[in-house]
Amino acid sequence: MNADYDPEDIETRWQSTWEAQGVYRAGAQGGEPYYLLEMFPYPSGRIHMGHVRNYSIGDAHCRYLRMKGFDVLHPIGWDAFGMPAENAAIKNNSHPGKWTYANIKEMRDQLQRMGLSYDWDRELATCHPGYYRWEQKIFLEMLERGIAYRSKQWVNWDPVDQTVLANEQVVDGCGWRSGAPVEKRELESWSIRITDYADELLSDLEQLDQWPDAVRAMQRNWIGRSIGARIDFPMDGADDLEPITVFTTRPDTLLGCTYMALAAEHxxxxxxxxxxxTQEAVSAFIEQVQADKSAAGHGDIKEKKGIFTGMHAQHPLTERKIPIWIANFVLMDYGTGAVMSVPAHDQRDFEFARTYGLDLIPVIQPPDLEAPLEADTMEAAYEGGGTLFNSPGFDGLDFEAAKTAISEKLKASQRGGPTINFRLRDWGVSRQRYWGCPIPVVYCDNCSIVPVPDDELPVELPQDVSFSGAGSPLADHPTWKHVECPQCGGPAVRETDTFDTFWESSWYFLRYLDPRNESQPFSPEAVQKWFPVDHYIGGVExxxxxxxxxxxxxKFLADAGYFETREPFTRLTTQGMVIKDGAKMSKSKGNVVDPNEIIDRYGADTAxxxxxxxxxxxxELExxxxxxxxxxxFLRRVWRLGLAAAEVEETDLPENLSKGDRDLRRSTHWMLKKVGHDIEQHLHFNTAIAAIMEHMNAxxxxxxxxxxxxxxxxxxEAMVCSVQALAPFAPHIADELWFKLGGEKPLITCPWPEVDEEAAAADEVTIAIQVMGKLRGTVQxxxxxSKDDILAAAKGDANVQRHLDGKTIVKEIVVPGRLVNFVAR
RNA sequence: GCUGGAGUGGCGGAAUUGGUAGACGCAGCGGAUUCAAAAUCCGCCGUUGAUGAGACGUGUGGGUUCGAGUCCCACCUCCAGCACCA
Known part of the structure; x- marks a missing residue:
């Protein structure tokens, strides 16, 4: 009679039942809307354990919320543009789209085998023109509002992927995907003024109280707001040149500035x-710096090097002559690419000055030092606070007050002033690749940069391309790029760069709301109903x-009038990595476990x-x-007990319960309470499952x-509730047993069982008895x-008596339901 | 260096936030069942002690408290992100 637990049979049957009944469709049941999202996958070919974990977490939460009566939107799609497809195409001499769609099919099958509760009707692939036409439109709105701009600038060039990378995409000086050392190149490219939003991106982190602290801290560091001053140093003897502007956080040390240093790229x-x-020497030096950077792979500079340009600037307050150097440690990417050097109060400047025999002028006196700082005897820069000296007009001021005083003075004489600087740079989005979304502009000799008109969108990728050449197939395409100028009708050429693929993932969560809309990216009604995402789950990377x-x-779309919401993700969960033998699973380490094999062997529920x-x-998960x-x-055990329970006669609960009955009912309802609590409080499925296991033991x-x-x-009742509680974690076996126990609809469409608080409450409790804080016994x-009864019972314990013998109780502490502590002398 | 996080049995991890440290699982040990195996079931399982009483025990050292894994001070180690950021 007892058939063995056969996950394959159970899982395939339930997956088709669920699909046939459309139980996952958003809006299928009504209820309060809840938008639950996991980061969509790149269709690399196969899912890995990281995906399995990510989607198991999301699915468990989704199923629980559905049972709690929420109308959950739980979509899935494909982050389908990107380099691997193009590399595969080059290798196999085929088309990236072919590779991509084949992978999507494969991975969709794998996800479906896991029995995940996705609304597949909303599936999207970002490489589809029906998707990317809307991000082209969004770009054109950015162009119109001055958020997108084209400029010639120094960019990070990935020599392997043959494309530009954004700052965020350079990790330890190497491309985030290729791992190749990044080079600096000067290129015309498209950038996005994300820096216009730097302040808001920073300050709104405050309100994201359901985000992990780590992520908020990382973004805070990344945005890197620092308060300081902008200072203009006029050129000495070259009046036709603009002053050199520097940024400093220490305007109080301005009078200690003895030289300036420019970045090599300045x-x-x-x-x-x-x-x-000095052209010859200087250009040789600049080339050397560039070569060192490429060779080191990182921005890692072993020793500080520099060269004197031969030119001087004027100190903005004293008009003293300030030599202008070029130094390898000055970053073009931060501040203005030029610094004022105060060797007495900045360790880098100090080392540089000692190397090249440059002057030191100490101007901040440390509060705990009696003798004034002296240039000749200093062994390191003093970077702390103190009182100003050697600073005519500011002597005696506290350094904090001096920051303001000097900034204001500069402002008054129009040589700078207080400012706030950000580490965050604008987002370079041009990529010199084919398999991405075309940037919808054309270049016309008469009209310059012309946006592609709305009725000509999308600008589709041409299908007939060959990947033989080194550069982008778009640039090499014989006809695609040649068009009529939309403005003057003259000959023009298309932009052949495509967007950074982070462009697609920057708004896909909005397209899910209305994925087939052909007249707009998403409807206001859909946004109104679902946005923002209530819970977003993905990797911390x-x-x-x-x-x-x-x-x-x-934030941009809000400013462009699409909606009011200014933050997309209310709650964020960053799941830990799946590791094996203490290391991240990777092909090179040979420690990869294939989810397919696990599902073949044990079934999706077990995995x-x-x-x-x-x-x-x-x-992290080992x-x-x-x-x-x-x-x-465990699941086999549940299976056996479930089948046994199905054999048990169906009757009402009796009026009078035996102690055994009450104990089991307590276990049942305590378990239900614990599972609900653990999911709702912290998404701690591990302790929720432990509670079910504990209950199964009972x-x-x-x-x-x-x-x-x-x-x-x-x-x-004990088994029925167990099956219901298990539904978020192991949905197939749960539904199978649920039906055997008399259920008529899939559990995801059924309400979460009510906790019988009375049954869950214990009628007896164990009290710990301490003497002087040490456990000496327990009592039921x-x-x-009452307190008196508890104390009486506690004093009755033989071992407790032994420890109290010959002592006087000076204090009795009673924590109801918990413990008693006797303080005795 | 800066920022964030974490140190609990052989292992993964619990501990209602100041109240019986080690739930649950894994591994291990012992037993039942079996001709045998698989599967299943029962018991033990921090160290020490003898199966008892006890002592010790949550990275280290102090402190607060009747009572500290939890709070305070100082330190150590590990992980992650950023890093010559002016």
């Missing part, structure tokens, strides 16, 4: 050298790229259960084959399947026992 570097006649861009897009049980979502086996063993002890020691109705008392 536009004035060569110009100054040309005027001073996107903390500073995707999540920052998505926040920016949302999911293990992933949720082994660790809370935000922690893949443990024995642990998987344990989860499988069910097992009740004799179910053998000599039943409890009332049949109590035993049935009725749940509502």
């Amino acid at each position: 536009p004035l570097a060569l110009e100054l050298a040309r005027r001073a006649g 996107h903390a500073c790229m995707h999540l920052l861009y998505a926040r920016f897009f949302t 999911r259960l293990f992933m949720l049980f082994a660790a809370p979502p935000e922690k 893949w443990n084959p024995n642990g998987v086996e344990g989860s499988y063993r 069910v097992s002890s009740s004799g179910l399947g053998g000599d039943l020691k409890v009332h049949p109705a109590v035993a049935r 008392v009725p749940a509502g026992a």
